[in-house]
Amino acid sequence: MKTFLDANFLLTNKVAEKLYHDIASKMPIIDYHNHLPPNEIANNRQYANISQAWLNEDHYKWRAMRANGIDEHYITRNASDKEKFLKWGATVPYTLRNPLYHWTHLELQGYFDIHELLNKENASSIYEITSAILQKPDMSCQGILKQKNVEALCTTDDPIDDLAHHQFIKKNNAYTKVFPTFRPETAISISDLSYINKLSGVTKINIKSTDDLLEALQQRIDYFHNNGCRLSDISFEKFPELTSEIEAKISFKRFLNKQQLTPKQKENTQAYLLIEVCKLYHKKNWTQQFHIGVVRNNNSRAKNKLGPDTGFDSMSDVLQGHALMHFLDRMDSADQLAKTILYNLNPRDNDLFANAIGNFQGGKIAGKIIPAEKIQL
Numbered sequence: 001m002k003t004f005l006d007a008n009f010l011l012t013n014k015v016a017e018k019l020y021h022d023i024a025s026k027m028p029i030i031d032y033h034n035h036l037p038p039n040e041i042a043n044n045r046q047y048a049n050i051s052q053a054w055l056n057e058d059h060y061k062w063r064a065m066r067a068n069g070i071d072e073h074y075i076t077r078n079a080s081d082k083e084k085f086l087k088w089g090a091t092v093p094y095t096l097r098n099p100l101y102h103w104t105h106l107e108l109q110g111y112f113d114i115h116e117l118l119n120k121e122n123a124s125s126i127y128e129i130t131s132a133i134l135q136k137p138d139m140s141c142q143g144i145l146k147q148k149n150v151e152a153l154c155t156t157d158d159p160i161d162d163l164a165h166h167q168f169i170k171k172n173n174a175y176t177k178v179f180p181t182f183r184p185e186t187a188i189s190i191s192d193l194s195y196i197n198k199l200s201g202v203t204k205i206n207i208k209s210t211d212d213l214l215e216a217l218q219q220r221i222d223y224f225h226n227n228g229c230r231l232s233d234i235s236f237e238k239f240p241e242l243t244s245e246i247e248a249k250i251s252f253k254r255f256l257n258k259q260q261l262t263p264k265q266k267e268n269t270q271a272y273l274l275i276e277v278c279k280l281y282h283k284k285n286w287t288q289q290f291h292i293g294v295v296r297n298n299n300s301r302a303k304n305k306l307g308p309d310t311g312f313d314s315m316s317d318v319l320q321g322h323a324l325m326h327f328l329d330r331m332d333s334a335d336q337l338a339k340t341i342l343y344n345l346n347p348r349d350n351d352l353f354a355n356a357i358g359n360f361q362g363g364k365i366a367g368k369i370i371p372a373e374k375i376q377l
Contacts, residue, residue, distance in 0.1 A: 005109060238293075
């Protein structure tokens with residue numbers, strides 16, 4: 001009889017066991033999409049306790065704790081690290097059948113050799129044991145990456161970032177190669193004029209038109225490329241569809257002049273800018289990633305109190321196929337379709353995305369377009 005999370009967890013037959021233990025488990029990790037803070041890698045952060053490693057930035061755990069009725073004081077506010085972990089420990093049993101339950105115990109086993117099931121009774125002792133283990137040299141940020149044989153990872157970075165941490169990591173020959181990923185979401189969202197001003201300041205380009213914005217983004221793409229970047233990333237609630245290039249340019253000037261745009265005008269402008277930026281990616285032979293179907297910051301009261309991106313995002317329920325296929329066709333027709341990874345957050349779209357990409361494969365590139373199913377929990 002199998003025990004919970006033994007060495008053959010999820011391996012249902014002998015062939016699977018052989019493939020994993022003899023081949024897959026020995027291979028290095030190459031992570032092309034994550035949100036590890038580059039400064040923590042560069043500074044080789046030594047986490048003072050497991051709450052700092054597990055809870056400080058993990059909004060998946062925050063959502064579970066809120067669902068369990070835990071007060072925000074113990075989630076993102078001013079409770080001590082240990083108090084927060086004790087509340088998480090009390091929540092874990094209620095996450096059964098959620099991936100959080102498995103992730104928690106896989107990490108306790110894999111990093112700390114703890115095979116107990118975390119709960120409110122043992123949370124205090126587990127906090128002390130894990131926090132002590134985290135003080136070992138091989139449990140620093142870079143130490144953990146090396147220990148788990150992470151050969152390369154790509155962070156998520158804003159176009160105006162100076163990439164100083166990436167430069168430091170490269171200069172100091174860390175075991176894990178760390179590369180930036182270009183994420184121009186705010187630049188083409190047509191919603192944050194202050195960001196356009198920041199981009200203008202970094203590039204020394206007076207942004208008064210879409211041409212100016214694209215020139216500024218080209219400058220940053222060149223900078224990122226020279227710092228090892230070969231990936232872009234962006235997310236949309238609904239994949240934008242272009243209806244008029246001329247109207248897009250006019251709408252952007254209206255945006256710069258602080259005039260209100262209709263949802264259709266904003267979508268059209270976003271679509272135009274996306275197409276033009278993706279042409280720049282193709283010239284650089286980058287791979288572009290699209291996260292499609294996320295509705296961010298749904299709880300306005302929580303956003304006002306806690307800030308954005310604190311665990312209140314959901315999957316959207318809009319139709320994506322028409323605009324996506326028009327985009328892929330437009331880029332492919334001009335022979336400017338870069339290698340692409342699609343993440344659909346609504347599992348309803350799994351078959352749609354898998355089928356749609358078959359129309360645009362080719363160019364002597366195996367798997368030129370890849371669907372990656374990713375569900376926001």
